[in-house]
Amino acid sequence: MERTTVENLKELIRAGRAKTPATKVIMGGTLVNVMSEEIYPADIAVYKDTIVAVGDVKEYIGEETEVIDAKGRYLVPGMIDGHIHSECSKLSITSYAKAVVPRGTTSMISGLDEYISVSGLEGLQEVQKEVQASPLKVFWGAPYKTPYTIPQSTVAFNFTKEVHEEVQKWPQCYGVWETVREFIQEEDENTLGAIAEAFKNRLPVFGCAPMARGNDLNGYLCAGVRLDHESYDHEEVVEKMRKGMHMLIRESSVTHFLAENIRAVTEVNPAFARRVSFCTDDVTASDVLEKGHLDNVVRLAIQAGVKPMTAIQMATINSAEAYRIDHMVGSICPGRIADILFVDDLEAFGIKEVMTNGKMVAKDHKLTYDLKAPERSSVLKGELKCKLTTKEDFEYKTSVQNGEAKVLSMDVKGPFVRKRKDVVLKVENGIVLPDVEQDVAMVSVLERFGRNGNKSLAFCSGWKLKKGAMASSAAPDDNNLVVMGVSAEDMSIAANYLIEQGGGQVVVADGEILEFLPLPVGGIVSDEEPEVIAAQEKKIDQAARMLGSDLPDPMMYMFFLPITAIPDYAITDVGPVDYLALTTFDPVLEVNENKSKEDIGMKKEELKKLIDTAAGRIPADTVIKNCQVVNVFSGKIQKGDIALCGDKIAGIGEYQGVKEIDAQGRYAVPGFIDSHIHIESAYVSPEELGRLLVPHGAATIIADPHEIVNVCGIRGLDYMMEAAKGTALDIKYMLPSCVPATPFEHAGAEINAPEMEEPIQREGILGLGEFMNFPGVIQADESVLDKLMTAKEEGKLIDGHGPGIDGKDLNAYSAAGILADHECSTVEEMEARLERGMYILLRQGSACHNLRPLLKGVTPENSRRCLLCSDDRQPKTILKDGHLDNHLKICVEEGLDAVTAIRMATLNAAECFRLHDRGAIAPGYRADVVLLDDLKDFRVEKVWIAGELTADNGKYLPEVAPYDISSVKGSVIVKDFSAEKFKMHLTSDEVNVIEILPGGVVTKKAAAHIQLDENGEFVRNPKEDLVKVAVVERHQGTGNVACGFLKGYGIKEGAVALSVAHDSHNIIVVGVNDEEMEFAVNSLIAQEGGIVLVKEGKVIEQMPMPIAGLMSDQSGEWVDEKLTSIHEKAYTELGICGDVEPVMTLCFMSLAVIPEIKLTDMGLFDVTTFSFIPVEISR
Secondary structure, eight states, X not given: OOOSSHHHHHHHHHHHTTSSOOSEEEESOXXXXXXXXXXXXXXXXXXXXXXXXXXXXXXXXXXXXEEEEOTTOEEEEOEEESSBOGGGGTBOHHHHHHHHGGGTEEEEEEOOHHHHHHHHHHHHHXXXXXXXXXXXXXXXXXXXXXXXXXXXXXXXXXXXXXXXHHHTTSTTEEEEEEEEHHHHHTTOHHHHHHHHHHHHTTOOEEEEOTTOOHHHHHHHHHTTXXXXXXXXXXXXXXXXXXXXXXXXXXBOSSOBOHHHHTHIIIIXXXXXXXXXXXXXXXXXXXXXXXHOSHHHHHHHHHHTTOOHHHHHHHHTHHHHHHTTOTTTSSSOOTTSBOOEXXXXXXTTTOEEEEEETTEEXXXXXXXXXXXXXXXXXXXXXXXXXXXXOOGGGGSEEOSOSSEEEEEEEEEEEETTEEEEEEEEEEEETTEEOOBTTTTBEEEEEEOOSXXXXXXXXXXXXXXXOOSOEEEESOOXXXXXXXXXXXXXXXXXXXXXXXXXXXXXXXXXXXXXXXXXXXXXXXXXXXXXXHHHHHHHHHHHHHHHHHTTOOSSSHHHHHHTTTXXXXXXEEEETTEEEETTTTEEOOSEEEEEEOOOHHHHXXXXXXXXXXXXXXXXXXXXXEEXXXXXXXXXXXXXXXXXXXXXXXXXXXXXXXXXXXEEEEOTTOEXXXXXXXXXXXXXXGTSOXXXXXXXXXXXXXXXXXXXXHHHHHHHTHHHHHHHHHHGGGSSSEEXXXXXXXXXXXXXXXXXXXXXXXXXXXXXXXTXXXXXXXXXXXXXXXXXXXXXXXXXXXXXXXXXXXXXXXXXXXXHHXXXXXXXXXOEEOOOOSHHHHHHHHHTTOEEEEEBOSSOBOHHHHHTTXXXXXXGGEEEEOBSOOHHHHHHHOSHHHHHHHHHHTTOOHHHHHHHHTHHHHHHTTOTTOSSOSTTXXXXXXXXXXXXXXXXXEEEXXXXXXXXXXXXXXXXXXXXXXXGOOOOOOXXXXXXXXXXXXXXXXXXXXXXXXTXXXXXEEEEEOEEOTTSOEEOOTTSSEEEEEEEOOSSOOOOEEXXXXXXXXXXXXXXXXXXXXXXXXXXXXXXXXXXXXHHHHHHXXXXXXXXXXXXXXXXXXXXXXXXXXXXXXXXXXHHHHHHHXXXXXXXXXXXXXXXXXXXXXXXTTOTTSSSEEEETTXXXXXXXXXXXXXXXXX
């Protein structure tokens, strides 16, 4: 009975005083008193569901009192499973109760987290109602957060600190569940928020800290964690217990730790016993039916040398006390719930009958009544929202066609241990092949909640599969769809079958379904009888063994792979995960292409052909006749023909060709090289940017994809490199060096030296991209040095980004090997870098216009160290003004010699970035040729790239081949957002302000007096150009929102929101009031990123960007039209200042590496001191 009303209390007190007859009395039994450690004859009186007396109960018997004969039986408290994911049994709560209650388990501690991962709070509440109708009690701990993974994977519902503020007040909540150590060490906001809320509510915090020792354990305990169920040996148990933890010893169907961990009690210190409990964590229906549940654990403990009384305490009162529920369960004492076991012998510990909640519910391992599962709502019906797959989804594609790949395979050493195994696999037709002889299979995780469509792919070992595939939609703790196999066709069949059936487990071989276990409830459990599921489990296990596996439970070993809290490797929908580094990794370590003698012979023939063409012995493939050739070596202009042979220039002079094109006296210059550009800032895909740039003379660009890598990690780099193959433009990449750009914001990924080791070796990666963490370089920060050495050890370049550095700091930056800098805004800065041997990249982008002022510092002596770049250039600018052709025009307008300018756009860049095959029109160089009408306006007539005519009179000639964007979609993840997050609760009317300086991205740290309302909230003055700006975290679901003030943007109506906010690309929003800003953010979330303009609660213009929330999948012209409309409405309808580029300017307001002051999702940031500052100025 609940003691929540006075009437109930009176009723129980009267029953306890024998004023009201007992409902039942148990007579003639022998009591096992776990409180006093005594065993003696005693009778028990029960009133409704509560024990009211123990001992002589004759006074409690009334006319209607039921008398239960317990002669010859020991009376033991109902057992408590201290930590269990009942969902892993594939049994619903109803079915699970049918299995474990008859074996003496009457209570369990659970987060019901698997249900939450697939159905959220709505599904959880349905399950909690199901529990109320069950004989099995569930003491629910609210998961500290979901998902549990690092990096964050995808689930149907994300548990945050704000959710904890609500659910910890529920009466069903008894604590915080399974708090993983790494999230405490990383000081995760949601985790710490959950713990802080628990302390407010006086709830215990449950732990999960495998291998936590020493200082890490100390820090973990200082967070307030009370107990743990994850220890791998008894020494670990001892250390944890000596430091005050309560320990749960686990004995599950797949992890058998009892024999080892119990040694802490039997060999080290028997006094530990009263702070040790039992748990099973994960069990199968087959194991429970064959061996038992906690009754089996008690038997094993007794066999290990633990006294029966002590073992029973571990299964009952110890857990009750640890979880602070001993006033309800865990002992047979007055006032406790009447959960009582009738046991025949304490040594053998056979459970004969079971009472729960004062009712006899089980006898001889069966319930004595018909327990029905509830009708399931649509929330818990297992729909898998995945797209159907093809075999190509499970083929690991690589950059070489045929050869070998060294891969990291996750080698299973036990269900909860995976180690590294490096294996060399064959590459055929661009696909890395699994190898049954080396025991290497493929494994993939498919996001199945319809949130982003993620698919990961990696290699695994230990299953010894010889054929086929198997799949499961039940896979703790995310319960995405896991597929493993050595046949891509069978993997696709297995995945598709589960998608069509609504979840379950399946084994496939040779295109046929061998066995299927349906799991219709959430795709994770079934309402079938335990015996039915046990039989199906055995069939699934036998089918898996037919594939060749000899593991104890191949399917369970597989579906544990997504758990990232288990060393050393895991795989989730975001990719394979390195547990120790807490990051995803590329499983392909290196690739080597086979080179046959025939290939070498072909190259020799090509060389002979080139020499013969150059000598005039044979006709050229193409001859561009009647050119004025700009020689970037001599500075002269010579008349002649240009002979092309394959992708090379054979010579300049008089030539005949198979194909001849008359240049009609036009100027021929080398193909242009943009020395620094961010493709993402053009808002189009790589292949589309190629279509836009090539007609303006671009043959090569040096791209730094740190925008998309900040959002998607190495997966973003993979996409960019593959997409680049779809354009004639040669896109060379720099590996992003600072992801995130600073530690002062939340990005979608973190790339450190270990994650750089594989991609830095790739062909097409020239080196490390702009090193924005210049303070880290100057201070010789350890992690920065590791990154720099990663590039140096591979002989790769390191690009720079050092605004405002001078003196010895600049010496240190240059001494580190920084090659170049594009962040100069004054001639003085430029000269300081040139004097230290650095290259200078003169920038002319859509937002930053540094070219004209810096040209004043270009001299004949230093011009060879000067390059041209665009950095950020939007389609609007490209279509109107062009690209490097426009840069050259500006150079000449500013008085620079045309040949010198051309050299800056070609040879200088080629030499700087070690592209020694291009940058000039000369024999043996790559046939990148641009025909110009003149050397004043630089209008491009024709463009050849690698010997192919790719643009003619402004038209791009090759067909654009768009690359699949599914791997980089669905990147906007915002949790618990509302206008309340914009409340600032200010106490001072003087604030720090971000002031926009026109014409660039540099801002000024300013101050302003503002008006506050009675709640300390900003009251905008329409006459002043001062508005609120906010950054909303959109990668990890942290719920972070930081607010500040912006001056110089000029907005007078509505709001603007972008998911493009350099460099971490959280959402940035500015508006005239909180309501407009909230509507703008929610509209942006709904369209999965991009740009949104709102006014008076309506969207007046928008541009969706499905590629990582950064790029459109439409044409440049479409983007230009959208941006033109966005600009027009920004100026005319929202009143934004005419001298401000409304999109590009706003997206730089969070770039915390460019002075002076910026706003990230973590707060207002002073770039000059590299520290956060308060918005308010204290008086």
